[in-house]
Amino acid sequence: MEHLSEKDRERLALTGLEVGMQNRCGSFFQVDQKVIQTTCGAEGIEMLPIAVALEKYDWVKDYYWNAVPKDKDKYTQYLAKQENPQGLVVIAQPGAKIEMPLQACLFLREEPVQHVHNIFIAREGSEINIISGCASSWQKEHGAHIGVTEIYVGKGAKVTSTMIHNWNPGISVFPRSAIIVEEDGTFLSNYVCMQPVKQINMYPTARLVGKNAVARFSSIVVATPGSILDLGSRTILAAEHTSTELVTRAITTGGKVISRGHVLGEKDNTRGHIECKGLILKDGIIHAIPEIEGTLTGTELSHEAAVGKIARQEIEYLMARGLSEEEATATIIRGFLDVKISGLPPVLQAQIDAAIDKAESGF
Amino acid sequence: MLDISDLHVSVDGTEVLHDINLHIGQGETHVLMGPNGSGKSTLLKAVMGFGGYAITSGSIVFKGKDITNVPIHERAHLGIGMMFQHPPAISGLKLGKLLVATSHMEKDAIEALAQSVNMDHFLDRDINVGFSGGEIKRSEVLQLKAQQPDFIMLDEPESGVDLENMNLMGKEIAALLEKDIHIVNRQRSGLIITHTGYILDYLEADQGHVLINGQIRCHGNPREILRVVKEKGYGECLRCKQM
Numbered sequence: 001m002e003h004l005s006e007k008d009r010e011r012l013a014l015t016g017l018e019v020g021m022q023n024r025c026g027s028f029f030q031v032d033q034k035v036i037q038t039t040c041g042a043e044g045i046e047m048l049p050i051a052v053a054l055e056k057y058d059w060v061k062d063y064y065w066n067a068v069p070k071d072k073d074k075y076t077q078y079l080a081k082q083e084n085p086q087g088l089v090v091i092a093q094p095g096a097k098i099e100m101p102l103q104a105c106l107f108l109r110e111e112p113v114q115h116v117h118n119i120f121i122a123r124e125g126s127e128i129n130i131i132s133g134c135a136s137s138w139q140k141e142h143g144a145h146i147g148v149t150e151i152y153v154g155k156g157a158k159v160t161s162t163m164i165h166n167w168n169p170g171i172s173v174f175p176r177s178a179i180i181v182e183e184d185g186t187f188l189s190n191y192v193c194m195q196p197v198k199q200i201n202m203y204p205t206a207r208l209v210g211k212n213a214v215a216r217f218s219s220i221v222v223a224t225p226g227s228i229l230d231l232g233s234r235t236i237l238a239a240e241h242t243s244t245e246l247v248t249r250a251i252t253t254g255g256k257v258i259s260r261g262h263v264l265g266e267k268d269n270t271r272g273h274i275e276c277k278g279l280i281l282k283d284g285i286i287h288a289i290p291e292i293e294g295t296l297t298g299t300e301l302s303h304e305a306a307v308g309k310i311a312r313q314e315i316e317y318l319m320a321r322g323l324s325e326e327e328a329t330a331t332i333i334r335g336f337l338d339v340k341i342s343g344l345p346p347v348l349q350a351q352i353d354a355a356i357d358k359a360e361s362g363f
Numbered sequence: 364m365l366d367i368s369d370l371h372v373s374v375d376g377t378e379v380l381h382d383i384n385l386h387i388g389q390g391e392t393h394v395l396m397g398p399n400g401s402g403k404s405t406l407l408k409a410v411m412g413f414g415g416y417a418i419t420s421g422s423i424v425f426k427g428k429d430i431t432n433v434p435i436h437e438r439a440h441l442g443i444g445m446m447f448q449h450p451p452a453i454s455g456l457k458l459g460k461l462l463v464a465t466s467h468m469e470k471d472a473i474e475a476l477a478q479s480v481n482m483d484h485f486l487d488r489d490i491n492v493g494f495s496g497g498e499i500k501r502s503e504v505l506q507l508k509a510q511q512p513d514f515i516m517l518d519e520p521e522s523g524v525d526l527e528n529m530n531l532m533g534k535e536i537a538a539l540l541e542k543d544i545h546i547v548n549r550q551r552s553g554l555i556i557t558h559t560g561y562i563l564d565y566l567e568a569d570q571g572h573v574l575i576n577g578q579i580r581c582h583g584n585p586r587e588i589l590r591v592v593k594e595k596g597y598g599e600c601l602r603c604k605q606m
Contacts, residue, residue: 313451316413319435320445321465321506328436331464335455335489 007138008107014195015133015164016351017105023347026102028088032111035086044096045128046089050117053089060089063119067150067178067207075146075174079115087116087147092126092157101129101162101347108136108143108171118149122157122185130159131351134173135166142170149177153185155210162190164351167197169226175202183210183239192352193229194222203232203260208242218339219248220356223255223284232260232289237270237299248276249337252284262291265299274303279310279336364389364514364552365410370421372402372409378419379405380577387514390549392540392566394585395556397574398597403556404448406574407516410554411445412438425514444512446503448519448556452491458502459486466509473509480505480535496523504535515539517555520562533565542566560589573600 004012018024026040026047040047053060070080079085088104108114122128136143145167153159159179167173181187187206206215217233235244250257263272278286292301310332318328337356365387372380380402387393395403409416410423412435422431430438462473477483480501491499500520507515520532537543541551555562563585571585573592580600581588591599 311451312414314453316435317447317451317453318461318465320411320413320439320447321461321510322436322439323465324436325434327464331461332453332456335453335457335460338455338457 008109011135011138011166012105012107012133014354015105015135015166016131016162017103017133023100024103025098025100028102028104029107030086030088030105030114030116031107031109032114033084033086038088040102042096042098042100042102044093044126045098045102046091046093047102048089048091050085050087050089050119053091053119060119063121063150063152064117065150067152067180068148068176072176076148076176079117079146079148082115085115085117087118089118090120090128090130092122092128094123094154095125096123097127099127099129101131104130104132106132106134106145106147108140108145110137110140112143114143114145116145116147118147120149120151120159120161122153122159124155125157126154127158128160130161132161132163133166134163136168136171138168140168140171144172144174147175147177149175151177151179151187153179153181153187153213155182156184157182158186158188160188160190162351163192165191165193165197165200166195167193167200169196170198172199173197173201175200175204177202177204179204179206179215181206181208181210181213181215184212185210186213187215189215189217189233190352191217191219191221191231192356194220194356196224197227197229199228199230201230203234205234205236206244207236207238208244209238211239211241213239213242215244217244217246219250219259220337220339220352221248221250221257223250223252223257223286225254225284227255229255230258230260232258232262234262235264235272237263237265237267237272240267241269242267243271245272246274247339248288249339250276250278250286251333251337252278252280252286253282254284256285257287259286259288260291261289261303262293263301265292265294265301266296268296268298270299272299272301274305276303276305277336278305278307279333280307281309281333364391364426365554366424367410368422368424370409370423371419372405373417373419374405374415378577380409383421383579385572385579387552387554389552390541390546391569392553392555394560394563394568394571394588395554395574396558396571396588396592401574402577403574404518407445407518407554407556410516411435411443439510439512442513444507444510444515446500446507446515446517446520448522450491450499450503452489452494454489454492456490457487458482458490458505461490462486462506462509465506468509476508477505480508480531497525497528500524500528500532504532504539507539508535513551515551515553517553517562519556519558521557521559529561533562536562537566540566560585563589573597575600
C-alpha cells in the first residue's frame with residue numbers, strides 16, 4: 001500500500017478501504033491484475049485469491065461460473081477466456097459469524113482493463129459483511145472494469161454486500177453479479193455511486209430458491225454530467241414465503257440514470273416491492289423502469305416510482321426555520337438519500353454516510 | 364416590532380391583499396380573523412417572505428429594518444417565526460436532525476425540549492410524515508421552542524387538535540409569547556389566525572383585526588370581535604364598515 005500516492009489513498013478511503021485495517025477483519029487488495037494483499041484474521045472465514053482457492057479446494061469449481069453463466073454476454077465471455085483469473089473467494093464456514101466487515105478493494109491504475117471474478121460462499125448459519133470498494137487512480141483517464149461476482153447464501157446464512165464506487169469520468173464499469181439464496185437465508189445489497197463515471201452497466205439477479213429467503217437491494221446513485229448509469233436489480237421469488245425489496249434513490253445533476261427493477265413471483269406466499277425515487281437537480285435524465293411479474297395468485301407484488309425536483313415549499317419551510325436556501329436544499333437532499341437499511345452494521349452505515357457527505361458538498 | 368404599511372400582495376398575478384396597514388408593538392399579541400379565503404394565511408406568508416406572494420407595493424418593517432425584499436432565512440434570523448397550518452412532509456429528514464441544524468443546541472437539550480411537548484419519540488421520525496393533526500402542531504411548537512423567535516405568527520393553532528393537545532398547545536404558545544411576564548417587560552409579540560378563538564382561553568390578546576376580501580375591515584377588542592362574529596357572522600363587519 002506504501003507505493004500508492006496520497007491522492008490515490010484518499011480515493012480508496014472514500015470507497016471504504018481501511019488501509020490500517022481498523023474495523024476490518026479481513027482484507028483483499030487487487031491493483032489492476034495484481035493481488036497485493038490477502039489477509040483474514042476471522043475465525044471460520046477464509047479469504048483467498050481465486051486462483052489459489054480453485055487449486056486448494058476442488059469443490060470451489062462447483063461455484064465457479066455457476067450462478068453467473070459464462071455465456072451471459074460479451075463481458076462474461078471475455079472474462080471466461082482469461083487464462084489467469086483474478087479476484088477474491090470468501091468462504092464462511094458453517095455457523096461462522098462476524099459483524100466486522102471484510103474488505104475487498106479493486107483498484108484500476110494503469111492497465112486498460114481490470115477484470116475480476118469473485119465468489120462469496122456463506123455456508124449454513126454463517127453471517128458475513130463484505131464491503132467492496134472499487135476505484136480508479138486519480139490520473140487514470142480511460143479504462144474499463146469488468147467484474148463477475150457469484151454469491152451463495154446457504155441455509156439460514158446472511159450476507160451483506162456493500163459496494164461503493166469511486167471512478168473517473170472516462171471509466172466504464174460492467175459488474176455481472178448473481179446471488180443464490182437458500183432456505184431462511186438473507187442477502188442484503190447496498191450500492192453507492194456518487195462520483196463521476198463514464199458508464200456503469202449492471203443488473204444483479206438474486207434467485208431465492210429456499211423457503212423464507214429474503215433479498216434486499218438498496219442503491220444510492222448520483223449521475224453527474226456525462227455519466228450514464230444503467231442500473232437495475234432483479235429478484236426471482238422461486239420458493240414459497242420468499243420476499244424482496246428493491247429500493248433506489250437516484251439524483252441527476254446532468255447525467256443519465258436508468259433505474260431498472262424486476263421482481264418475478266413464481267411461487268405461492270411470495271412478496272416483492274420496488275421503490276424508486278428520483279430527484280432531478282439539474283436537467284438530466286432519470287428513467288425508472290420497474291417491472292413486476294407474477295405467475296400465480298399467491299404472489300403479491302407492487303412498485304412505486306416518483307421523479308421530480310425538490311418542492312419549493314419544502315425549501316421555504318426550512319428557510320423559515322433559519323436555513324439558507326443552499327443549506328435547506330442540501331438538508332433535503334441528505335434526507336432524500338438517507339435510506340436506512342435494517343441489519344446494516346453501524347460501521348458500514350457510517351461508510352455510506354461518509355460517501356453521501358462527500359458528494360453533498362458538490363451539490 | 365412589526366409595521367406593515369399600504370401593503371398590496373398578488374398571487375399568480377391576482378391581487379389578494381389590498382392596502383394592508385398593521386402595527387404590532389413589542390410585547391403585543393394580535394388576533395387575525397376573517398372568513399375562509401379572505402387572505403389571512405397570505406398575509407402571514409408575505410410577512411415570512413415566501414415566493415409566490417409578490418409584494419406589488421407597500422412595505423414591511425421589522426424591528427426598524429425594511430424587510431420587504433429580504434430572503435426568508437434572514438427574516439428568521441431577525442427573529443420572525445411561524446407555525447405552519449399545513450407544513451410539508453419531508454421524507455428522510457428527521458425531526459431531530461432539523462432541530463440540530465436550526466438551533467445549534469446539544470442533543471440532550473433537544474431531547475429535553477422534545478419531552479416538554481411529548482415529542483421525544485418523534486425525533487427519529489421523518490418530519491411530518493404520517494404525523495396526526497396534534498403531532499404536527501406539537502412538532503411546530505417544538506421547532507419554535509428551539510428557534511425562540513421574537514415575533515411569532517401562528518396559522519390556526521387550534522385546527523385538527525383534540526382537547527388534550529389544545530391544552531398543551533395553548534400553554535406552550537402562551538409561554539412562547541412570554542404571557543407569564545408583565546406586559547411592560549414583555550419582549551415577544553405574536554400574530555394569531557383563529558376561527559374559533561379557543562386559543563384565547565389560554566392567553567390574552569391585545570388587539571383583533573378582521574380581514575375580509577383582502578382588506579382589514581376593523582380593529583378592536585379581540586373578544587368583542589369574536590362575540591359579534593359568533594352572533595351575527597362576518598356580514599356584520601361588512602355592514603359596520605359601510606356605516
